[in-house]
Amino acid sequence: xxxxxxxxxxxxxxxxxxxxxxxxxxxxxxxxxxxxxxxxxxxxxxxxxxxxxxxxxxxxxxxxxxxxxxxxxxxxxxxxxxxxxxxxxxxxxxxxxxxxxxxxxxxxxxxxxxxxxxxxxxxxxxxxxxxxxxxxxxxxxxxxxxxxxxxxxxxxxxxxxxxxxxxxxxxxxxxxxxxxxxxxxxxxxxxxxxxxxxxxxxxxxxxxxxxxxxxxxxxxxxxxxxxxxxxxxxxxxxxxxxxxxxxxxxxxxxxxxxxxxxxxxxxxxxxxxxxxxxxxxxxxxxxxxxxxxxxxxxxxxxxxxxxxxxxxxxxxxxxxxxxxxxxxxxxxxxxxxxxxxxxxxxxxxxxxxxxxxxxxxxxxxxxxxxxxxxxxxxxxxxxxxxxxxxxxxxxxxxxxxxxxxxxxxxxxxxxxxxxxxxxxxxxxxxxxxxxxxx
Numbered sequence: 284x285x286x287x288x289x290x291x292x293x294x295x296x297x298x299x300x301x302x303x304x305x306x307x308x309x310x311x312x313x314x315x316x317x318x319x320x321x322x323x324x325x326x327x328x329x330x331x332x333x334x335x336x337x338x339x340x341x342x343x344x345x346x347x348x349x350x351x352x353x354x355x356x357x358x359x360x361x362x363x364x365x366x367x368x369x370x371x372x373x374x375x376x377x378x379x380x381x382x383x384x385x386x387x388x389x390x391x392x393x394x395x396x397x398x399x400x401x402x403x404x405x406x407x408x409x410x411x412x413x414x415x416x417x418x419x420x421x422x423x424x425x426x427x428x429x430x431x432x433x434x435x436x437x438x439x440x441x442x443x444x445x446x447x448x449x450x451x452x453x454x455x456x457x458x459x460x461x462x463x464x465x466x467x468x469x470x471x472x473x474x475x476x477x478x479x480x481x482x483x484x485x486x487x488x489x490x491x492x493x494x495x496x497x498x499x500x501x502x503x504x505x506x507x508x509x510x511x512x513x514x515x516x517x518x519x520x521x522x523x524x525x526x527x528x529x530x531x532x533x534x535x536x537x538x539x540x541x542x543x544x545x546x547x548x549x550x551x552x553x554x555x556x557x558x559x560x561x562x563x564x565x566x567x568x569x570x571x572x573x574x575x576x577x578x579x580x581x582x583x584x585x586x587x588x589x590x591x592x593x594x595x596x597x598x599x600x601x602x603x604x605x606x607x608x609x610x611x612x613x614x615x616x617x618x619x620x621x622x623x624x625x626x627x628x629x630x631x632x633x634x635x636x637x638x639x640x641x642x643x644x645x646x647x648x649x650x651x652x653x654x655x656x657x658x659x660x661x662x663x664x665x666x667x668x669x670x671x672x673x674x675x676x677x678x679x680x681x682x683x684x685x686x687x688x689x690x691x692x693x694x695x696x697x698x699x700x701x702x703x704x705x706x707x708x709x710x711x712x713x714x715x716x717x718x719x720x721x
Contacts, residue, residue, distance in 0.1 A: 405457055
């Protein structure tokens, strides 16, 4: 990996792309630290310091993806999450809405149209999310009971300006991510999430190191060793795939012979990526969000949510979280990987799996293999996601989602890191291809 980066820096074209990407990252981090107009920065910092150990539910996950910008109500407070949510919604709607499915099959033109719909939906989601977050911050539900108000001048004009600023920040982030994709290296949106999570690691690591109740340096060393073990395991599984051999028959088109080649269809062990964890986390923290919006009445539902669903060290929380991850893994793979469509494409171009007839038998065979691979993949996702829950008391951390050394954070960082290295190596291969003779 280091040799790939060294060779990339030695290539003028790739060096410009890397420097351009680093410049975009610097601009992004400045916006994440810049407070929105009307927000009192000293009061926000005071509230964050006082509410470190409070239970903040779903906002911890969003705060992790925004690099700590959400709880500070900065210009880039929403981060890239509205775009990710919009992309997932549009991807799922391609199965439900025939128009979207037709656009998906039209190639680059149709994909451009779907991207445009994703942008519109991102702005709509940004308006909704920023309105909810600003309303909760104004009512004191975002950072708990603060001695001083986060928004000193709480009027309609000030709150509207903050909502517009956060929405514009989301649009700017979306543009920066597309710039990195077009003129930089790798997937720009994924790189921005990677930067956000990486920015939280020194802060959370220092919190563990300085925590006297959590064990201090000894526990910090144990956590680092545990994180390295998780990273190595995640890299091993993420690279794992089942290669199904595919043979293409020879076809005579005009005076030329096509086909007759052998290739394979790769099915990854973790075919769904980190999407099931995001779905499960959002659904699991939905009751906590409902309780916060309804009020603070001491009902049995509120006690059950606070005791079992919100507390991440509870066995009920861990069991429900694990089951939801397995369910959403099967659900997402079923929606995104259409075995019938893949079998029809192979049949259309003269491809077949040795020993399996084209058409419906091929689809049944792919479904059989995919269901067998999805089970260990979903269990792997669930184990990686819930393992840090058993170490929350050891580290003194209140929330797993705010803990960048495990679970969701490691999966995203490893996945984006591997994808970025592959992007750099492929671009190096295009520029320094030596062929068969040296």
